[in-house]
């Protein structure tokens with residue numbers, strides 16, 4: 105730091121990696137960014153950060169960035185650099201032509217959880233107000249869409265119930281299907297501090313994550329379940345709590361639907377849900393399940409934190425509802441130290457969902473079929489809104505293969521590398537006549553694109569991100585966009601080329617429109633964010649300073665709902681050909697598909713994806729540490745180096761998905777959550793065998 109000297113100026117902004125939403129001072133000499141310093145007054149991080157936010161910003165200046173728009177008539181042709189005007193005109197003409205030839209609903213958009221609230225609001229508005237359909241979806245489809253469904257059904261709104269400060273008052277914490285030390289490091293530090301003070305920890309995860317055993321921390325229980333059996337485990341916990349009379353009857357009578365509770369209690373009390381009955385299915389010893397349930401029900405303030413190991417399953421939404429049941433059953437919603445807390449993977453997953461990215465919901469989680477909701481937007485935008493929900497991402501791809509979906513504007517999302525069943529995604533993209541990729545780099549999806557619009561980094565634009573605790577943080581422009589336009593400006597150019605009359609001069613004006621149309625954002629302005637630093641939604645006349653804790657005086661929907669959660673086995677089965685189960689996750693130093701972290705000049709970012717194999721399974725197949733192994737499933741195959749470890753149980757293998765050459769999603773299936781189509785990334789039947797390498 106000393107070598108770099110005192111910076112000439114600093115701009116406070118928000119990290120663009122994970123859903124913790126750390127604030128940083130971006131320090132500059134002239135126009136050169138010299139370092140990112142964790143901001144002491146940042147309410148989500150209080151001066152802390154992880155390696156990604158602090159050091160992995162070099163991608164902003166990476167030579168791979170594309171700074172000029174490009175077009176081509178077919179995907180077999182080379183790209184041609186053109187002016188912005190020509191690129192936007194080309195894209196608009198193609199999209200309009202497709203609508204004329206194939207109908208209004210033949211095109212759509214995908215918004216990004218990497219982009220700001222304001223940018224996301226504009227992309228879904230592009231679909232609804234300019235394309236005239238609801239074909240808008242978001243990359244949150246493949247991560248936390250079951251959170252939206254599950255918490256919406258049980259509590260009445262799709263959001264974590266707590267602020268991060270809340271963990272300081274927790275006595276027992278369940279971490280299920282999440283690995284906070286790698287995925288949400290700054291929150292993990294706060295959690296570990298509380299655990300060192302004596303709070304108890306229950307980890308529910310097929311893999312022995314660091315929290316299970318780290319310096320000064322020992323989880324009281326590690327329920328190392330067989331992948332795909334979350335629902336059975338959570339229901340068994342409820343079975344113990346109900347049958348042993350450990351539930352909070354007073355809380356349930358006051359706060360929840362009592363009739364539904366009785367139905368639920370009768371359901372979970374059935375012998376088939378007992379820990380002993382599900383021991384073989386889940387692989388979790390019955391006494392561990394009983395011990396964990398008793399601890400959670402009787403240990404004081406109980407909080408639950410969960411991640412994609414919950415949502416990315418064929419029963420992701422069911423597990424989210426099961427977690428909500430567990431919290432209500434024990435009276436653990438509505439005060440500090442408790443609650444249900446989805447740990448959002450990307451910086452703005454919460455915001456992208458809040459902003460109406462889903463094809464059935466307008467901003468603020470209101471269904472498009474409701475005329476009174478449509479009227480709000482019709483009055484604001486001066487156009488009719490289609491009352492029919494649009495297509496989800498997998499439906500868009502299916503419809504493309506079938507020939508009815510022809511054009512896609514994809515902002516800040518590499519669906520070819522991120523979405524399941526890569527071959528099917530490629531087939532869908534190849535069948536479209538106009539794919540517009542709006543991104544920093546020529547990503548994998550761009551191989552199938554006809555228009556490439558250069559994107560801007562978070563350092564190059566103003567806006568807001570909403571973190572996992574519903575905190576709306578300001579993103580401030582640190583440097584001018586290298587490509588000439590911030591992403592929200594590019595969307596505006598495209599909208600106007602297709603007949604829109606948008607006149608936004610600054611994202612603050614977009615936020616004014618969000619506030620005017622979305623009740624939970626009613627009082628949010630850039631002036632308020634300057635004054636307070638950040639606010640948590642709902643932020644309106646009754647909560648003018650925002651809402652750190654949800655459901656304090658009652659659930660948003662009124663009475664909390666207990667919903668019966670029947671376990672249904674995934675259709676992805678092991679068998680003689682594919683006897684092992686693959687599950688996936690992340691490492692601290694990499695971020696998702698690595699587009700940014702891999703382009704930062706530091707060897708730490710080049711750690712390769714490996715395949716974790718239990719020693720027993722490795723020995724059976726003659727695989728040693730560091731050997732190449734072929735990983736094959738019914739969908740495809742890839743090659744990885746072996747890491748022999750007892751972090752995974754026998755019968756389970758694990759890898760990460762950060763490198764495009766690994767292409768972990770080549771092997772994942774196209775099964776998905778029954779309610780939301782969130783892909784089942786976390787369970788794939790596979791076989792492994794020694795290999796000579798890729």
Ligand code: SF4
Nearest residue numbers: 119121122126154157
């Ligand atoms: Fe960024 Fe998340 Fe790390 Fe904070 S914890 S610095 S938000 S990646």
